Amino acid sequence: MNELEQLRRAMRATEGPYHDDLDLTAIMRDGRRLRRRRRFVGAGATALVTVLAAGGVGLGVRWARPPAPDRPPARVATVPTGASPATAPPGPAPTRSEPHRGPLGKAVETGIRYGVDQRVYYVVAVDLPEVPGVRIGLMAGRRTPAGDLTDDIVVNDVRGSDRRPGFHEIGYDDATPSAGRPPVPTFGYFVGPASRIVGTVDGRQVDARLAQWSTDPELVIFWFDPVDLAPGVRLDGIVAQDRTGRPL
Incomplete structure (x- = not known):
């Protein structure tokens, strides 16, 4: 609603009290009061939405968090029951020379x-x-x-x-x-x-x-x-x- 429509509505609201002649001062004062009330109501509604957003609950309002980045599922190594963890194979034995007992x-x-x-x-x-x-x-x-x-x-x-x-x-x-x-x-x-x-x-x-x-x-x-x-x-x-x- 623009300022002209607000003025017209205020004029209609004052037709009873000021039907003989128009009191422009009263009309302007009532218009200013009406605008202040509406601004207050609009600010209060914004504040209410802000409280709901901060709480994230109530009145059917739900806030969805942004999806987490794709990550591969964690892998857990398990050892079968009764089996022992694998070990590295033994290294080669040192080279040895074992002489024959007889020449x-x-x-x-x-x-x-x-x-x-x-x-x-x-x-x-x-x-x-x-x-x-x-x-x-x-x-x-x-x-x-x-x-x-x-x-x-x-x-x-x-x-x-x-x-x-x-x-x-x-x-x-x-x-x-x-x-x-x-x-x-x-x-x-x-x-x-x-x-x-x-x-x-x-x-x-x-x-x-x-x-x-x-x-x-x-x-x-x-x-x-x-x-x-x-x-x-x-x-x-x-x-x-x-x-x-x-x-x-």
């Missing part, structure tokens, strides 16, 4: 004695599933007068082939000698026609003792006399020569 071929005598026992070297079988080309190792052991053998240290290749030409793993005694096991002289083997093997340590040359393996003469077993090279001392270099002195 392959004949044991090589060194003449080095510990009381009545003698230091001997002999080839043994080893089992390295990860390295199928390595089937043998060289054992440093002791033999009693009755012929019984005691294993001390075994060395073997850990890659490639145990029959490739040249030097293979060299055995050094890193253990502290004890009453149960005497020190082991440095030893190893060479595949090829070696007639001389010379080691170098601290600028001096040391000749090794040689013996061919009884099963394969191409495999030459060598060791250093502990008088010439103390057990455990590392070589600075080692070379092999054939019968003519040519390096192999």
